[in-house]
Amino acid sequence: MSERAGAGAPTGSDRPTVAVFRPADDRLRDAVALLESLGVEPVPDPMLAVxxxxxxxxxxxxxxxxxxxxxxxxxxxxxxxxxxxxxxxxxxxxxxxxxxxxxxxxxxxxxxxxxxxxxxxxxxxxxxxxxxxxxxxxxxxxxxxxxxxxxxxxxxxxxxxxRPEDSGDSAALAADGGLDAALFSSSLTVANWLEAAEERGCRADALAGLEDAVVGAIGPPTRDTAEEYGVGVDVVPGDADFERLARAVRDEL
Missing domain, CATH: 3.40.50.10090 (Rossmann fold)
Structure with missing residues (x-):
C-alpha cells in the first residue's frame, strides 16, 4: 500500500474511493450509507447476487x-x-x-x-x-x-x-490507479472480483492497482483466499463484521 489516499476520488471530491461488493439489496444500501458517514467515496460494485x-x-x-x-x-x-x-x-x-x-x-x-x-x-x-x-x-x-x-x-x-453480469467497475477503476481501498466481505467476492477483472481484460493491472490501495478482508478465511490469489491484505478486523471492517479500513486510510 502506498500513501495515496484520495488519489482516486472523483473530480470535485478529495475523499478516498472505497469499493464495496455487497449484494444489491439493503446490505449494499446500508454499506454505502455507512461509508459516506465515514467520509469516504463509496464505489458500489456488487459481486454477489442471491x-x-x-x-x-x-x-x-x-x-x-x-x-x-x-x-x-x-x-x-x-x-x-x-x-x-x-x-x-x-x-x-x-x-x-x-x-x-x-x-x-x-x-x-x-x-x-x-x-x-x-x-x-x-x-x-x-x-x-x-x-x-x-x-x-x-x-x-x-x-x-x-x-x-x-x-x-x-x-x-x-x-x-x-456474480452479476455487469460487475467489475471497481476492477477497471483499480486498473487505472483510481481506487484507494477495497472491502472484501467473503472469499467469493475476491474470486468474483478477479473474474470480473479478467473479463474486462484488466486483471494484471487491477491487481497492481490493489497494491497501491488499502485492502480489507472481513475475516481470516477471506484474507487467506485473497492471499492465495496474490492480493495483499492490509486490514482484518477483530470480529467478522462489515461495519468493523469498514471502520478499520477508513482508519488505515
Whole structure:
C-alpha cells in the first residue's frame, strides 16, 4: 500500500474511493450509507447476487445452523421455524435476523467463522442430528468438522450465489490507479472480483492497482483466499463484521 489516499476520488471530491461488493439489496444500501458517514467515496460494485433454490431446512434436527442473514430470511419467508431444535447462528447479523423472525438463538460462537462454530459445538453434538442451512458456497470446514465431532450432518442449500453480469467497475477503476481501498466481505467476492477483472481484460493491472490501495478482508478465511490469489491484505478486523471492517479500513486510510 502506498500513501495515496484520495488519489482516486472523483473530480470535485478529495475523499478516498472505497469499493464495496455487497449484494444489491439493503446490505449494499446500508454499506454505502455507512461509508459516506465515514467520509469516504463509496464505489458500489456488487459481486454477489442471491438466487433462492426453494429448499428449506429439515425439521427433525437437534441443532440447526444458519450462517447468514439471507439464509434466515429465506427460511422465515418459507414458513419454516426451528421448532425444538437448538438454533446456532454465525455472527451478530445472522443472530439478529433470527430474532427478527421471532426465533430464539441458542448459540453464537465467539469467533464468527465455520471453525469457530465447530469449536463451540464439538463437545455437544456427538450422535446428534445437525442441520446446516446456507448457500451453495459454504465452507466444508463446517460440515467436515461437525461430522468429525460425531454429528449426523445434513446440509440444505437455501440459495446460490452468482456474480452479476455487469460487475467489475471497481476492477477497471483499480486498473487505472483510481481506487484507494477495497472491502472484501467473503472469499467469493475476491474470486468474483478477479473474474470480473479478467473479463474486462484488466486483471494484471487491477491487481497492481490493489497494491497501491488499502485492502480489507472481513475475516481470516477471506484474507487467506485473497492471499492465495496474490492480493495483499492490509486490514482484518477483530470480529467478522462489515461495519468493523469498514471502520478499520477508513482508519488505515
Amino acid at each position: 438466487e433462492p433454490t426453494g429448499e428449506t431446512p429439515r425439521g427433525d434436527a437437534d441443532y440447526v445452523v444458519l450462517t447468514s442473514k439471507t439464509g434466515v430470511e429465506l427460511a422465515a419467508d418459507s414458513g419454516w421455524t426451528p421448532g425444538g431444535a437448538a438454533l446456532c447462528a454465525i455472527g451478530d447479523a445472522t443472530a439478529a435476523a433470527c430474532r427478527d423472525a421471532g426465533w430464539g438463538v441458542d448459540l453464537v460462537p465467539e469467533e464468527y467463522t465455520s471453525s469457530g462454530l465447530v469449536a463451540a459445538l464439538a463437545d455437544r453434538v456427538d450422535g446428534a442430528r445437525v442441520e446446516v442451512a446456507r448457500s451453495d458456497h459454504g465452507s466444508a470446514v463446517l460440515t467436515d468438522g461437525l461430522d468429525a465431532a460425531g454429528a449426523y450432518v445434513h446440509e440444505s442449500v437455501l440459495y446460490e450465489l452468482v
